[in-house]
Amino acid sequence: MSRSPYLVNRAFRTFAVSTILAVMATSLGVVVNGMIVGNMMGSAELSAVNLVSPLIQLYNAVTALICVGGATLCAVLVGKGKEGESGRVFTVCMAMTLCASVLLTIVGLVSPGSVASFLCSDETLLPLVTDYTRVALLGSAAYLFLPGLAMFVRVDGSPRSATLALAGANIASPLLCIALVHSGMGLTGASAAVVIGYAAGTLALVIRFVRARSTTLFRLEKGGRTHIPAILALGAPVALASAMMVAKMLCMNGLTLHFLGTSGMATMAVAMNVLMLASMLIGGTCQTIQPIGGTLYGSGDVEGISMLTRLVSKVLLTSLGAIVAVVMLFPGVFCVMFGVSGGELLSSSEEALRLFAPCILLYGVNYALMILFQVLGHRRVAIAVSVLQPLLVIAVAFVLAPIDGELIWPSFWIGEAIMLAVIACMSVAMRRRDPSLRGFLLGRMPEIPTLAVSIRGDLSDLEESMDAVSGFLASNRVDAERAEKARLCCEELASNVSVHGLGSDPSRCMDLVVRAGDEPSILIRDDGPLFNPMALDGDGIGLQIAKGMCGSMAYSRAMGQNNVRFTFRYYSGNTEGSISSKDPAFSSRPTAIPRHSRCRSLSPNPALCDPWSEQSCDSCRVSIPADAARAYASPPTASSGLPGSSAPDPP
Numbered sequence: 094m095s096r097s098p099y100l101v102n103r104a105f106r107t108f109a110v111s112t113i114l115a116v117m118a119t120s121l122g123v124v125v126n127g128m129i130v131g132n133m134m135g136s137a138e139l140s141a142v143n144l145v146s147p148l149i150q151l152y153n154a155v156t157a158l159i160c161v162g163g164a165t166l167c168a169v170l171v172g173k174g175k176e177g178e179s180g181r182v183f184t185v186c187m188a189m190t191l192c193a194s195v196l197l198t199i200v201g202l203v204s205p206g207s208v209a210s211f212l213c214s215d216e217t218l219l220p221l222v223t224d225y226t227r228v229a230l231l232g233s234a235a236y237l238f239l240p241g242l243a244m245f246v247r248v249d250g251s252p253r254s255a256t257l258a259l260a261g262a263n264i265a266s267p268l269l270c271i272a273l274v275h276s277g278m279g280l281t282g283a284s285a286a287v288v289i290g291y292a293a294g295t296l297a298l299v300i301r302f303v304r305a306r307s308t309t310l311f312r313l314e315k316g317g318r319t320h321i322p323a324i325l326a327l328g329a330p331v332a333l334a335s336a337m338m339v340a341k342m343l344c345m346n347g348l349t350l351h352f353l354g355t356s357g358m359a360t361m362a363v364a365m366n367v368l369m370l371a372s373m374l375i376g377g378t379c380q381t382i383q384p385i386g387g388t389l390y391g392s393g394d395v396e397g398i399s400m401l402t403r404l405v406s407k408v409l410l411t412s413l414g415a416i417v418a419v420v421m422l423f424p425g426v427f428c429v430m431f432g433v434s435g436g437e438l439l440s441s442s443e444e445a446l447r448l449f450a451p452c453i454l455l456y457g458v459n460y461a462l463m464i465l466f467q468v469l470g471h472r473r474v475a476i477a478v479s480v481l482q483p484l485l486v487i488a489v490a491f492v493l494a495p496i497d498g499e500l501i502w503p504s505f506w507i508g509e510a511i512m513l514a515v516i517a518c519m520s521v522a523m524r525r526r527d528p529s530l531r532g533f534l535l536g537r538m539p540e541i542p543t544l545a546v547s548i549r550g551d552l553s554d555l556e557e558s559m560d561a562v563s564g565f566l567a568s569n570r571v572d573a574e575r576a577e578k579a580r581l582c583c584e585e586l587a588s589n590v591s592v593h594g595l596g597s598d599p600s601r602c603m604d605l606v607v608r609a610g611d612e613p614s615i616l617i618r619d620d621g622p623l624f625n626p627m628a629l630d631g632d633g634i635g636l637q638i639a640k641g642m643c644g645s646m647a648y649s650r651a652m653g654q655n656n657v658r659f660t661f662r663y664y665s666g667n668t669e670g671s672i673s674s675k676d677p678a679f680s681s682r683p684t685a686i687p688r689h690s691r692c693r694s695l696s697p698n699p700a701l702c703d704p705w706s707e708q709s710c711d712s713c714r715v716s717i718p719a720d721a722a723r724a725y726a727s728p729p730t731a732s733s734g735l736p737g738s739s740a741p742d743p744p
Contacts, residue, residue, distance in 0.1 A: 097547035099401040099602040103620050104652040109408075111252035113377030115261065120373045122263025122290065123149070126532055127366050128281055129270050131432025136359040140431060141221035143362035144213045147342040148229055150349055152197075152236040154335030159189045161383070162328025164170075164248045165467075166320065168387035171651045172246075182320050183245055189321075190241050194234035201230025212343070215350055218358075231311040232288030239291045242298040248384045250653050262294030293488070330467045334479035335459070341483035343405050345501070348490055352498030360442040363431045364449045364502070370455070371416050375457040378409060379464040388651045394606050395536060396545045402465060402534060409461055413454045420450040422431050445739055448502035455509035462516055465534055474535070476520060483514050495541035541610040542569045547602040550586050550595035555587055562607055562615075569609035575661040578642045579607075579615055582659055594621020610642075614660040624655050626630035 131139035163186035167179045205227035213222040243255035266287045273282025322419050349357045382405060389397040424446035433442050459482055467475040486508030493500035525531045529537055544565040548558045566576040593600045603619040623649045641645055643659035
């Protein structure tokens, strides 16, 4: 049996479209504002807006540290079936975001000029930078809360709500920008337009938070401080990438002003806006990777992560390659879009864009690799990439710029190419040091044997899939009793999903992820409507039957898909009930003798103990669950793993 990529592709398409649109809405508002400023006010004002971009990137770093880490942790917790912890994670993330916004607002009230001087060393542009910076600092709460709340909304399974809020904010911002600039407010009005639009989007998500009381994540709960280290650890790679991007922007802006002057700064503004246009796709794709990859990783679905990686590679390489080709063929179009025109300036800007264009593809590949390393648990590698990526670009620029100022433009893609080579070397070195790592992305095979199969919605391959499950469990020394229970549970659940969720559609699939070991578990995932078996009442349904056969069952809704996980535990001679085979008390397996299967001593009279009922044993008065009694009363088989059988015990 093979694994179908249907559910992974479906989750990616569902989240990617809305997430990319959301990122486009976020970035497009900033890009359009740049177009408005460049065409309505001039290249000097456009240069000033670009000089303030490190501050905006700092906001992104703070959001990434807190909310990307929090949202990723929530995705992992949901994948593990621990939805109750998500409310605590959300609460502490919102508190941390509020503290950060208050601090930045105080800076805006006290010393906006000092921040502007740090961003701009040119006396001509300094007043313009100060006007824009002051308003941006005062509106820091809007910059932080809107994208942060949107991340949690997407993980909660409502990407459309996040997209609508972000799109509304960034549609309103350019309209307000036109009105405020036209009224004579200049760059102060342009900055205020962005703040007002973001504040409106934040208010929309807060209203959703108040009304959506059934949501999984949006619950304000105490006790989330214990999650802060995990939140910061998960968000650190992306945050460091944003922080290092701040450093790269500051250094590259300084080099450009020094070697190319204000005209070069206008060209740099155009190049950065073109990169931002491409980053809509890059950022949207990578933000899609995080919740999906986090959920797959949390559930132990290694093969699903591999499918996700292959899909992301195709999307990025194809789309970014097309963008690079368009920029190299038609650079003048992008220059005119941002108000850069006129003979010599236009010509030099076109040549600069051609030299800069390959950076778009290489930057996207490196950024995606960083996110994938993070999802796969290689945080040190992800952090190393996030730190080295901008540092290498800066180092190359500092070497080439003194030779010729125009070499600043190819220094972007040369630095990214060196970064890709460094990643390849790190991957080879880590695989040599740890043989359990596989592939370029250092994927690790699960410690517990795992099988992943797909079943078509019409159940035409159900029998073949069940044979594969049974064979897998038997090959991993799972006793026949529990293997048969697992098969029956799978059949009941698959039939239920087919009829009530997938509509017996052969074009749709459900996934089975089977994990052997001491406590075998099976995860069934489908993309049908919301269906929580834990909330069902009554009998006569397959999921209720499965509940009676398995040791435990858990449900979660993640990636817009239903996830049902059930486990099968060993029973021991412990009078307290069933325990895991990992427990030291599990020193021996029960015999096939039906009488006194839970007793510490045997009676000569077998009639004293009824293994088929939940009645107490007349000899020792130990309660015998009916399910356990049936298991112990069954005769031993060649694959049961019981004493006296030919097969070895499970590990």
